[in-house]
Amino acid sequence: MGADGIGAAVRRKEDVRFLTGRGTYTDDISRHGQTHAYIVRSSQPHAAIKRIDTSKALAAPGVVAVFTGADMAADGVGGLPCGWLIKNKDGSPMKEPAHPPLVVDRVRHVGDQVAVVIAETKAQAKDAAELVEIDFEPLPAVVDSLDALKAAAPQVHGDAAPGNLCYDWELGDKAAVDAAFAKAHKVAKIDLFNNRLIPNAMEPRAATGDYDPASGDYTLYTTSQNPHVIRLLMGAFVLHIPESKLRVYAPDVGGGFGSKIYHYAEEAIVTWAAGKLKRPVRWTADRSESFMSDAHGRDHHSHAELALDKDGKFLALRVATVANMGAYLSTFASCIPTYLYATLLAGVYTTPAIYAEVKAVFTNTVPVDAYRGAGRPEATFLIERLVDIAAKEMGMDRVEIRRRNFIPTDAFPYQTPVALQYDSGDYFSTLEQAQKTADWTGFEARRAEAKKRGKLRGIGVSTYLEACGIAPSNIAGALGARAGLYEAATVRVHPTGSVTILTGSHSHGQGHETTFAQVVAETLGIGIDQIDVVHGDTNKIPFGMGTYGSRSLAVGGTAIVKALDKVVNKAKKIAAHLLEASVNDIEFKDGKFTVVGTDKSKTFGEIALTAYVPHNYPLEELEPGLEENAFYDPKNFTFPGGCHIAEVEIDPDTGVTKVVNFTAVDDVGRVINPMIVEGQVQGGVAQGIGQALLENCVYDKSGQLITGSYMDYAMPRADDLPSIGVATHVTLCTHNPLGVKGCGEVGAIGSPPAVINAVVDALKDHGVTHMDMPASPQKVWSVINGARRMAAE
Amino acid sequence: MPQVSMTVNGRPIKADVEGRTLLVQLLREKLGLTGTHVGCDTSQCGACVVHVDGKSAKSCTLLAAQLDGANITTIEGLAGADGKLHPMQEAFRDNHGLQCGFCTPGMVMSAVDLAKTNPNASEHEIREWLEGNICRCTGYHNIVKSIQAGAAAMQAAK
Numbered sequence: 039m040g041a042d043g044i045g046a047a048v049r050r051k052e053d054v055r056f057l058t059g060r061g062t063y064t065d066d067i068s069r070h071g072q073t074h075a076y077i078v079r080s081s082q083p084h085a086a087i088k089r090i091d092t093s094k095a096l097a098a099p100g101v102v103a104v105f106t107g108a109d110m111a112a113d114g115v116g117g118l119p120c121g122w123l124i125k126n127k128d129g130s131p132m133k134e135p136a137h138p139p140l141v142v143d144r145v146r147h148v149g150d151q152v153a154v155v156i157a158e159t160k161a162q163a164k165d166a167a168e169l170v171e172i173d174f175e176p177l178p179a180v181v182d183s184l185d186a187l188k189a190a191a192p193q194v195h196g197d198a199a200p201g202n203l204c205y206d207w208e209l210g211d212k213a214a215v216d217a218a219f220a221k222a223h224k225v226a227k228i229d230l231f232n233n234r235l236i237p238n239a240m241e242p243r244a245a246t247g248d249y250d251p252a253s254g255d256y257t258l259y260t261t262s263q264n265p266h267v268i269r270l271l272m273g274a275f276v277l278h279i280p281e282s283k284l285r286v287y288a289p290d291v292g293g294g295f296g297s298k299i300y301h302y303a304e305e306a307i308v309t310w311a312a313g314k315l316k317r318p319v320r321w322t323a324d325r326s327e328s329f330m331s332d333a334h335g336r337d338h339h340s341h342a343e344l345a346l347d348k349d350g351k352f353l354a355l356r357v358a359t360v361a362n363m364g365a366y367l368s369t370f371a372s373c374i375p376t377y378l379y380a381t382l383l384a385g386v387y388t389t390p391a392i393y394a395e396v397k398a399v400f401t402n403t404v405p406v407d408a409y410r411g412a413g414r415p416e417a418t419f420l421i422e423r424l425v426d427i428a429a430k431e432m433g434m435d436r437v438e439i440r441r442r443n444f445i446p447t448d449a450f451p452y453q454t455p456v457a458l459q460y461d462s463g464d465y466f467s468t469l470e471q472a473q474k475t476a477d478w479t480g481f482e483a484r485r486a487e488a489k490k491r492g493k494l495r496g497i498g499v500s501t502y503l504e505a506c507g508i509a510p511s512n513i514a515g516a517l518g519a520r521a522g523l524y525e526a527a528t529v530r531v532h533p534t535g536s537v538t539i540l541t542g543s544h545s546h547g548q549g550h551e552t553t554f555a556q557v558v559a560e561t562l563g564i565g566i567d568q569i570d571v572v573h574g575d576t577n578k579i580p581f582g583m584g585t586y587g588s589r590s591l592a593v594g595g596t597a598i599v600k601a602l603d604k605v606v607n608k609a610k611k612i613a614a615h616l617l618e619a620s621v622n623d624i625e626f627k628d629g630k631f632t633v634v635g636t637d638k639s640k641t642f643g644e645i646a647l648t649a650y651v652p653h654n655y656p657l658e659e660l661e662p663g664l665e666e667n668a669f670y671d672p673k674n675f676t677f678p679g680g681c682h683i684a685e686v687e688i689d690p691d692t693g694v695t696k697v698v699n700f701t702a703v704d705d706v707g708r709v710i711n712p713m714i715v716e717g718q719v720q721g722g723v724a725q726g727i728g729q730a731l732l733e734n735c736v737y738d739k740s741g742q743l744i745t746g747s748y749m750d751y752a753m754p755r756a757d758d759l760p761s762i763g764v765a766t767h768v769t770l771c772t773h774n775p776l777g778v779k780g781c782g783e784v785g786a787i788g789s790p791p792a793v794i795n796a797v798v799d800a801l802k803d804h805g806v807t808h809m810d811m812p813a814s815p816q817k818v819w820s821v822i823n824g825a826r827r828m829a830a831e
Numbered sequence: 832m833p834q835v836s837m838t839v840n841g842r843p844i845k846a847d848v849e850g851r852t853l854l855v856q857l858l859r860e861k862l863g864l865t866g867t868h869v870g871c872d873t874s875q876c877g878a879c880v881v882h883v884d885g886k887s888a889k890s891c892t893l894l895a896a897q898l899d900g901a902n903i904t905t906i907e908g909l910a911g912a913d914g915k916l917h918p919m920q921e922a923f924r925d926n927h928g929l930q931c932g933f934c935t936p937g938m939v940m941s942a943v944d945l946a947k948t949n950p951n952a953s954e955h956e957i958r959e960w961l962e963g964n965i966c967r968c969t970g971y972h973n974i975v976k977s978i979q980a981g982a983a984a985m986q987a988a989k
Contacts, residue, residue: 049924056932057920057939059866059906066865161851240870240878240933240967292868292933293967325871547931547968717927717973724970748875748965756961756971761954785970 043560047713050552061290064244064261069318073102076163078153078170080145083179083402083741087143094169095155100162106153107140119275122373123518124205132205135198137366139303146365147402148743149330151303179402179741183362184339186399194400202400204363209380210393218354218391222345226428232416233811234337234735237409241292244322245305247312255283258309262288263298263544264584269576271301288574291546296408297332299586300369329746335409337362338416344424350432350439354391361398364405371407378413384454385421386465386503387443392455402741410725410786414504422500422791440501460677461772468703468767472681476701494688496800500792503679506588506780509672524671526580527597529605531664533650535643536568542582543594544573549714556710561602563629588780592676596774600668609645615656616640676771676779680704682788686796693819695731697760707771707779715781720762722785728754730793734812835899840908848895855879855890866906866936877964880937881905887944906936918984919943928977930968938964946982
């Protein structure tokens, strides 16, 4: 390993610009002649639009244009497409109601886009937006997905989705599961609601459209995790702009967590309007708009049952889930509660038979899509809560029942009954390491000590697994994916030996400019200061799929490795020529090409220069230059896993739960930069603790969003969280050359059940066997004091 | 339109502002100092923290017109003229106290004020001080570490 190669905790290359205020986020970019857009949004959860009068707004100072859905429809603008087709149990396709960027005659959630006002300044656009008159005829609204399935429920899309049903899907062997349940010794059951979350990347979404009438070229600057996907969807399906005429640039992006994967209405609106007005059109969300227009996460109702034999072995799992899609299908909404959820229901256990059915439902709420973890936290929470309940049911220790059902370390590759084949893992070791670090055996003494102080202390464990780098494309395609799932990279060696990497992955906090450079440094034997990583600009990078699902290193990093292999192979041929040796005798090590067994060598820089100044060069056999591309389509998912242990302390007088210790031991495969991995896990755990104790998106019965600002939505703050202890235990991924698995989501997946299991443990003397998230002070206090009251009576 | 004069990062400036223009709008839109960010509209997130006469303040909650004569420092003005990072910036870099970088300018400006006010702040005091700065990426663990290291480095540099 070089000083800054694989495994080194080097400081990040990107940090200096961020620390000195010189990052370039979308809203930092000004264009000559720019205008400012403000979106007029629905105040109504569900209403017919009788009339829109824009005349007063048009007459307001500084206003350049006001457009409505009718204007976009007249131009033939298409609806926002969904990227994954799910089929019903009977094989028929899911319902995909139209999703226009600006609505035409009906609004379906608070925040739905009704019109856009474009003016010389943002303040003028905002002022004029107040003058747009909309006649709403309110309609009954439905918020909860279970309510939406009732016979008399308001219909969100009428005949386009009868009964509000998007799809009714299943996975697994129902007959085998029923047979296993018939001979079960015990059955553990749970009903749970996985709470709705609002992602809240700190940078609000922003988009600027630009159009050059001379060339006919469009540019969209946008806060996106995957600019090529936006270019494809918006160009081909919404605005009908050839890709050669459309540049999408996602510069520095201030966090995503999934919420910036999707193609949003505002991107299409500003790009289309820039073409109409022949001027740049800028839009940046106020945080209030983010709350009501960024895709939300989770929102599952589930009922699950686990059949056990007399030894506590899991015989079968049966799960029924209703997933809230919100008012429209967001870009990848349909695949989250299906292929990223039900396929994970085996977890780390040998459960031989699993059957899941999932209904996806439309409601009058903001669309729901992937949020950090995406389906896998929902599966993990369900399994890990159910396993704790099963342990109680069986009178067994919570850890012992897990160990008894773990997939043995020598059983890999392991085929689950729900489609996935795990390549590697060692769940015993991560569990043991976490128990040791968390001093599991010393807990009862700490509980007793807390009790003396009047506090209720609990400990909870979660042993989990997830799937990253969704692939391969052909199998995903057969399951309904409407996109490829590969990644692309270009390695461009410059004449003096420095290197530019152009990657289809996108970095919005993950530190790719550093970790990717470390991978290159390791291979080429040059320092990371000689390596620059370019991402985000479709005019520079090869067609790539972007960053989501912890895929960047496993898929994007492998594409870089493949391109590096080609570079090294070509460089060896050049070296062989210069050194007058056979290419088979050339060895490349530590940045030097050497004729094996001799001291004859050439440096990487010398070879690079020769490639671009090919005077002494085998021109008949080899092209000049040293630049290579690779596309990599993975053979399988990667499967990170591990063990999280949370220790909580509850104040019975206030109901406030504090996480007092948190231990994460994760197997994320090979670690390129341990400092960055720790940071990723800590951030994920913080979001997981947020989901478990604080965060909750609340609508009232009428469909108004109650948690519409940071005054109402409980974002985790520094004093809500503990220090987060993170360690890794590595087993290598067997099917990518780096052996990496992914670390972006593990924290948010493993932690919520660990925290809730700890809360339930703390409250076990109060008759609590389950608590839905978030375990808010009100909920916890009510349980404790309800039990106290009952005891008094 | 009222005119205001102030010193921004050591440079005297004059600008015509609307009565409703916020300090952060003046900085970002008129002066091109886009390092100061806007992350919310309820004065909660702290991405916009700058120093006003040496004290940290949320620039989204101050009118430019009320700051005539004030001395403002933004994140762009924190490093030395030679580009040498401030010890707090260096500490954030050393301790991986930032990921996406969006909350970072506000975090660093807030942290510098804390280190001046309470050079030996405990972890608990640091976490309480950060009540008005939201980060979604780091879980605060490394921000706390950064501030401890940065405060120590600032003291050592005295």
